[in-house]
Amino acid sequence: MSERPTYTPFHPRWYRPPVSTWWWLKRPSSRAFILRELSSIFVAWFVVFFLLLVAAVGRGEAAYQEFLRWATNPGSVLINLVSLLFVVFHAVTWFNLAPRAMVVHIRGKRVPGKLIAASNYGAWVVTSILVAWIILAGSR
């Protein structure tokens, strides 16, 4: 967007340093950044996996058993394990972000960031327990 003012004879000769393809390897924070960007693929994979499961259930008992066989083969388990790691990484960075985005005031006082993060983690744990309980209670 920059305009090019022409007040010196050498302005057309600005030097623009090239950006290397591997710029993100240089600093730990940029590596974490790229990993988090990458994690979105795995989040998407979980969604696809879930939709496949729903579709299989919809097609009846045989299709469901077929899905289970596919889902428990070592390859699928490995993919899901890796995905789980990425999704957890994604979730943790997300929750750590929360206090930066949410500024909450209670009775005129700003709620400290730690508390906001903690309440987010708390909600996560409660939801997870609830889901686990529904699934485990249902399977009995």
Next chain:
Amino acid sequence: MDDRITLRLARYRPEEEAEPTFEEYEVPCRKDWVVLDGLNYIKDQLDGTLSFRWSCRMGICGSCGMTVNGEPKLTCETFLTDYAPGPVRIEPLQNFPVIRDLIVEMTDFMQKLTTIKPWIVRDEERPLAEGEYRQTPDEMSEYMQYSMCINCMLCYAACPVYSLDPKFIGPAAIALAQRYNLDSRDEGSGERLDILSQHEGIWACTFVGECTEVCPKDVDPAGAIQRYKLDAALTSLKSFLLPWGAR
């Protein structure tokens, strides 16, 4: 006090060379000397052709930002002894075109800054006779942190999103937009949101957080941007659910 340290400076003389080269200078490494003192020593004693920007020498004017050993730094606040025994590599700020030696071209940043209207916007100005717009200390503390920005552009130099997409409006401009949005006297947040909710605005940010790391004034631009995203999302949700009552 005989310690010396080598500064490896990026030099770029557009009339002579097509790209930057490095030159080494040896300067005294005194306990109370910052990188900028070293540069001034070179300029005064060793090589008068060296070009760089500076003014206040106290972290206020925001003009002395450079890349010191790969990190964006205010050179008037960066002590030479922290880099002993050296050598110290000093380059212009990253992500900006270089005009000469350690001087970068910053028109892009200046223009972006004006697009977010960094001033108090009123729907209707009050007549002067009615006096000033009053504000309580609590109201002031809402935006105080964001008002500390000295426009040093270190956050732009640190931002990978800006380096990949130079159209990104960038950390400091968004933090400054927040500074005025949160000001109880301001009524311009809607106008600013129209600009910042575009693709190159807040949504281009993927929360790398580097801007906050390098900011010498603890402005926390990364935090400001995430806050802005939340506000923007809530605003559009509200205007979706209650189309008649938006803003």
